[in-house]
Every structure is written in C-alpha cells, then in structure tokens.
Amino acid sequence: MATESTVVYLGEHTETWPPRELQRPSLGTFALVAVTLFTFAFLYVPIVVLVFFSFNSARSGAVWEQFSLRWYERVLSNPRILEAAMNSLIVALLATLGSVVIGTLMALAMERYRFRSQPLWDGLLYLPVIVPEIVMGISLLLFFAAVRLERGIVTLVISHIAFCMPFVYLTMRARLADFDRSLEEAAQDLGANEWVTFRRITLPLLMPGIISSALLAFTLSLDDFVISFFVTGVGSQTLPVYIWGQIRRGVTPEVNAISTLMLALSIILVLISQLLQRRQRV
Amino acid sequence: MSEFAVEMHNVTKVFGDVVAVDHVTMGIRQNEFFAMLGPSGCGKTTSLRLIAGFERPTTGEIFIDGKPVGNTPPFQRDVNTVFQSYALFPHMTVEQNVGFGLEMKGTPHAELKRRVMQALELVRLPHLATRYPHQMSGGQQQRVALARALVNRPKVLLLDEPLGALDAKLRKEMQLELKTLQREIGITFVFVTHDQEEALSMSDRIAVFSRGKVLQIGTPLEIYERPNCRFVADFIGETNFIEGTVSEVRNGFAVLQSNGRTFVGRAGENVQPGIPAVLSVRPEKVQLVEQPATSVNSYDVRVMSVAYVGSDTRVVVRLGEQDIDVWEQNSVSTLDPNYFFAPGETAWLTFPPENALILTD
Numbered sequence: 001m002a003t004e005s006t007v008v009y010l011g012e013h014t015e016t017w018p019p020r021e022l023q024r025p026s027l028g029t030f031a032l033v034a035v036t037l038f039t040f041a042f043l044y045v046p047i048v049v050l051v052f053f054s055f056n057s058a059r060s061g062a063v064w065e066q067f068s069l070r071w072y073e074r075v076l077s078n079p080r081i082l083e084a085a086m087n088s089l090i091v092a093l094l095a096t097l098g099s100v101v102i103g104t105l106m107a108l109a110m111e112r113y114r115f116r117s118q119p120l121w122d123g124l125l126y127l128p129v130i131v132p133e134i135v136m137g138i139s140l141l142l143f144f145a146a147v148r149l150e151r152g153i154v155t156l157v158i159s160h161i162a163f164c165m166p167f168v169y170l171t172m173r174a175r176l177a178d179f180d181r182s183l184e185e186a187a188q189d190l191g192a193n194e195w196v197t198f199r200r201i202t203l204p205l206l207m208p209g210i211i212s213s214a215l216l217a218f219t220l221s222l223d224d225f226v227i228s229f230f231v232t233g234v235g236s237q238t239l240p241v242y243i244w245g246q247i248r249r250g251v252t253p254e255v256n257a258i259s260t261l262m263l264a265l266s267i268i269l270v271l272i273s274q275l276l277q278r279r280q281r282v
Numbered sequence: 283m284s285e286f287a288v289e290m291h292n293v294t295k296v297f298g299d300v301v302a303v304d305h306v307t308m309g310i311r312q313n314e315f316f317a318m319l320g321p322s323g324c325g326k327t328t329s330l331r332l333i334a335g336f337e338r339p340t341t342g343e344i345f346i347d348g349k350p351v352g353n354t355p356p357f358q359r360d361v362n363t364v365f366q367s368y369a370l371f372p373h374m375t376v377e378q379n380v381g382f383g384l385e386m387k388g389t390p391h392a393e394l395k396r397r398v399m400q401a402l403e404l405v406r407l408p409h410l411a412t413r414y415p416h417q418m419s420g421g422q423q424q425r426v427a428l429a430r431a432l433v434n435r436p437k438v439l440l441l442d443e444p445l446g447a448l449d450a451k452l453r454k455e456m457q458l459e460l461k462t463l464q465r466e467i468g469i470t471f472v473f474v475t476h477d478q479e480e481a482l483s484m485s486d487r488i489a490v491f492s493r494g495k496v497l498q499i500g501t502p503l504e505i506y507e508r509p510n511c512r513f514v515a516d517f518i519g520e521t522n523f524i525e526g527t528v529s530e531v532r533n534g535f536a537v538l539q540s541n542g543r544t545f546v547g548r549a550g551e552n553v554q555p556g557i558p559a560v561l562s563v564r565p566e567k568v569q570l571v572e573q574p575a576t577s578v579n580s581y582d583v584r585v586m587s588v589a590y591v592g593s594d595t596r597v598v599v600r601l602g603e604q605d606i607d608v609w610e611q612n613s614v615s616t617l618d619p620n621y622f623f624a625p626g627e628t629a630w631l632t633f634p635p636e637n638a639l640i641l642t643d
Binding site: 183187 | 361365370387430
C-alpha cells in the first residue's frame, strides 16, 4: 500500500477514496458500515426485486427469463384492473379536493382566531395522524352502518377526506405560520375588501402550499388499503383492495407490474410536492 | 376642509388586559409632517393602526379630515400606509404593486398606467417597473412601498418605522428624500419612529408617547428645549438629572435643594414648593471653568474622564456622589494638550438658570 503524504497544502484536493477512516477500519467502524448497508438492503431489496420481476417474461416469479413488457400489457388490458384503477383515481381526486378545501379553511380559521381552548382543538385536528388506521377503518364502518349509508364510492370518499384532511391541515398551518399578515392589511389599505384580498393576495401566496398538500393527499388516498378495505363496497374496489384480492390467489407478475406503476406514480407525486415546498422557501 | 387632517379624541385601545393606547387626544394638522415618537410598546404603532383602520378604538373617536371614521373599514378610508416590512406583494411586479390601489378604485387602464409611471418617477424607479420585489434592494423596496401608497393621492400618508430596516447611510438619504417629497406633494405625513434624531430632524411637530399616553406634543425645538416632564427630557437627547426638593417658585423659575446644594432653573409644569423634583441640564449647556464663578449653579467638581471626539470634548465630572456629563464645543483650534482638563483635576461647573429645567415625573 502506498503511503499517503500527510502534509496538506492549501487549496489542494486532499480527499481520498476510500475515506482515510475506512483504509484501516476498526471493529466499530466495520460494524457501523455493516449495519448501514444491511439497513439499505432491507429497505430496498424487496422493492427492487418486485420491480425487476415485473419486467420478467416468465410466469413463475422466481426465475429470470428475459426482459418483457407483457405483464404491463396484460394489466392495461384487464377491465377489472382498469375499473379498480378508475375507482382509485375518482376517490383520490374527490378526496383531495374535499380534504384540501376543508383542511385549508380549517387552518385559516385556527390561525386567525385565537381562543383559550384552542390547543385542545388543534390537538384534536392532529390526532387522526396517529390514530391506528385499523381503528379508524372500524369506526368509520360502524358509523356508516349506523347512518345506513351503503358502502361504495361515497363512503370511500368521505373516509379518505377524513384521513387526508389532518395532513393538509398540518401542511397549511406550517405555511400560514410564515404568512405575513401585513400583506393582507396592505391590500385592504389599498382599497381591497376582504373577498378581493383573499382572492388576489392570500390564495395566490398560499397556492404552492395548497398544491403540495393536494399532492400529498392524493398520494395518501391512492395508496390507502386498511381504511378502504373496511368501507369499500361491491364494484367500488380501489386498486390496493383489488391487489389484495388477487394476492390471495398467489402473487402473479401482473401484481408486480401494477405495484411498480403505483410506486412510480407515488414517487413522482411526492417529488413534485417536495420541489414545490423547496421552491417557496427560497 | 377641517383644520386637522387627523384627530384622536380621548382614544383608548385595550388588548385583553393590556392598555395599548390610553386616552390619547391629539390633532394632526393639514400638510404637517407629524412624528409619533417613543420606545417600543409605547402605543405609537397602535395609534397609527387605529388611524389606518386595522384596529378599532375601544373607546373614543377618530376623525379623518373632520369626519368620524369609527366604523369605516381600512379599504374605505382615505389614508394609505407604508408598512415597516414594506408588505410588497411578492407575486406581483413593481408596476402591479403600485397599480393595485388604482385598480381597486376602477381607474381606467390608460390613466392607471400613466399614474403608476408618474409615481415611480417620483421615487426615481421607473426603470424597475417590471421587476419583482425580491429582485430589489431594501432601499428600492422602500421606495416602491412609498410609490404604492402615494399613487392613490391619500389625504394622509401613514408611515410605520419605514426606515427601520435600512442601514445608517441609506437611512440618512431616505430621511432627506422623504422630507423633500412631503414638501413637494403637500400631503399630511404621520410618521412612527423610535429614533429621536430622525424625529427631530424631519418633523414639523412630534408627539412623545410613553406607556400608551401622549406626554407632550410640540415642535422639535419645544420638545428638546422645553420638555414638560422627566421622561421626555430623558428620552430626547442626553441630559443630566439632579434630584432634590423644590423650595421656591418665582417668575417662572424654581429653586431646588439637593444634598445641601442649591440650584436654580426654569420651572416646569406642576412645579410647586415642597414637592420632589429633578433638575435637567443638557451636557452641552454646562460649562467647566478653572476659577470659582460667582453666579448661581456653580460648584466645584472633580474631573473623572476626558474624551476628545473632534467637534467637542466630552468630560465626565463628579459632583458629590453623582457624575455629570459636560460637552464642551472645541471652538478653538489648538494642539496644546494643556488646553483641556485632565482626569483628577478640580474644576468648577456652572450653567445659567435659563439653561436648566426643573421638572416633575
């Protein structure tokens, strides 16, 4: 092994690979690196395998034959899958619309009007984020049964609004905390009434936050399984519920393909949401 | 047209259990440059917001140009505000910002365009009309905020510490510019500041605020030379206080007994024999001499420190147990160090009674 000079000259590029600490690793360093690598493997190997086999031409999942898009073709020509996907999209769109409108208005109201017991009500709005999904699913199921609401798209939309709304609320509260109220006062000072002020100043300035929370809500709704499972009805299955039904008859490459498509869509939506968040901060 | 552009009649504003503005009565004259001056939390900004309409008075009445505005919302008041943070709309260009008020009034497009450019020329920024606020410096943003308010030709322009965020040099420039602008366009400026030098140099009249109350309203000269209470004397400029008891009041002058010494000064408001009071004398109005003077207000002191600052020499002397600041103007050009007093020397301080004020709290 070549001995490295330890003299550091100003401005000289001194980084080496592997990093100096790893050239003669101690036991502790070795253990940390091992745990880190194992964690990444644990997190991503199953997903990579799933994506990998979705492009496999073989029917049995365990053996690689050759690259093929046949399972994607099968997915896109299966009317039951397309129906489930359509249900998912409709539910996600309506749930996004509903939760964004309600969550934003709630955030505006709670930010503007301060009252003594507010921390309690604020907490109650955050709480659904930590309520176990199964508890929420069962309670919604019982609620719909009690009010005699037949399970279907309507119950799905209501339930999805209920669990997406707190996330919108959280995002919008954070946004509003940075919002400079003197901008609204300036608009009123210049002759704009309250409605014009909202339309011309408040709404446009909150728009990046609204869009990013909408993308978040859309992603959450699209991916939800547990709550949807409880409140879905015949003919209104969402994609995750449909996949679960398929899996009971064994994992087919078709399921791999659907999952890969959903994964890609979620990643894209979250990335857009993150980009919008970052852009506004500048 | 009313004599006053803005009047506050016995206005009180309470937030929860905090009295922000406490029975304030004042009249701001037409075309006046009026400063509201005081430390933070003294009620000056709340008073401005009451005039703008962002707050409603708890009790009392406000008049703009002679008309009561108690229930008029801000968007129907004939006043405009320059905010401390400028509050420029970040999603609009300079042009759109400045044109916002005219647009709200339904001004025809051609006239709006013309007046926006006029206003931008007034603040010397017509070349930046298509920029966004974040592409401009603080000083430029400040001028856009000014143009956005002035383009509406309000009866009264309200300015909430508009120069607070600027650096010292730019601040001086803008002070001059604002003053010139106000004279040119001839509208009433109400200016909130905590900077007494700024208030003194720019205003026609100043209202000094403390704890929600107006203590004194007067010209800069009146406020500096004849403060009406201890707080105003202390807040505006530098001064020395000598505490004691009033023994005599005659012909507008009062005699104060303090630790066996006797001082004479102009009698302030409410000064009567027998009450505790304080003598206020500004450092530049005290002289130090080598020989005992025969006049009143003359006592021997010990020189504690001497600081030569160019235009004047700042000496701290000890009178009994108390330090007194004395600023002597360097009106003679000399290189002789013996010309100045040195620490440890004994000197005599003296000031004529007309240069001192005897004030109550």
